[in-house]
Amino acid sequence: RSREEPVWFTSARDAIAFTLLPEEPRDIAAVYVSDMARARSWAHPGPDDWVEAHDASFVIGSSRRGGMGGAEAVPFSDAAAAERFAGEFGGKVVRLGQIPQDYILGGDAAGEEEKGR
Numbered sequence: 364r365s366r367e368e369p370v371w372f373t374s375a376r377d378a379i380a381f382t383l384l385p386e387e388p389r390d391i392a393a394v395y396v397s398d399m400a401r402a403r404s405w406a407h408p409g410p411d412d413w414v415e416a417h418d419a420s421f422v423i424g425s426s427r428r429g430g431m432g433g434a435e436a437v438p439f440s441d442a443a444a445a446e447r448f449a450g451e452f453g454g455k456v457v458r459l460g461q462i463p464q465d466y467i468l469g470g471d472a473a474g475e476e477e478k479g480r
Contacts, residue, residue, distance in 0.1 A: 364390040373430035375438045379416065379459070380467050399437055400444035414438060416459050420445040423466055425454035436462055 365388055372378040375396040381387055382394060394416040402408035405427065419438040422445050429435035437454075439445035445456045 364392050374433075374435055375416070375421070376429055376434065376436045376467055377431075379436060379462065383464060383467060396438040398440045399448065400439040400441040414440040420456050420458060421462060422449045422452070422454045422456055423462055425449065425452040427452050434466065436467065 370381065372381065378394055378396060382391055395413040396416050396419060397408035398412045398414040398419070399405075399408060401412040403412075416438065419440060420442040422437040422439070424434070425437060425448070427435060427437060437445075437448060439448065442456065448454075449456050
């Protein structure tokens with residue numbers, strides 16, 4: 364709310380991390396992430412395929428890597444699509460508040476650890 368322009372990130376995981384960092388603003392109006400249930404492709408999700416992060420289901424610990432090659436929290440507006448994705452690429456389906464903070468803020472080891480659960 365205190366910024367005139369939105370803040371953009373290349374991955375959902377990075378956007379979520381921004382909301383957890385103590386030095387960042389606490390007056391965040393909304394967090395939108397690419398809805399992979401409607402995305403054209405993994406590499407090009409589309410400019411209009413958004414879902415509010417609090418309304419999304421996320422797949423964590425999958426074999427798919429984020430934009431910088433790290434573990435990703437893959438967002439879906441449709442929980443059934445998230446389950447299909449997890450069935451194909453591994454991981455588990457969680458809501459935003461269920462994503463472990465160390466998965467978001469940790470290194471790749473957090474993603475590898477999550478795969479084993």
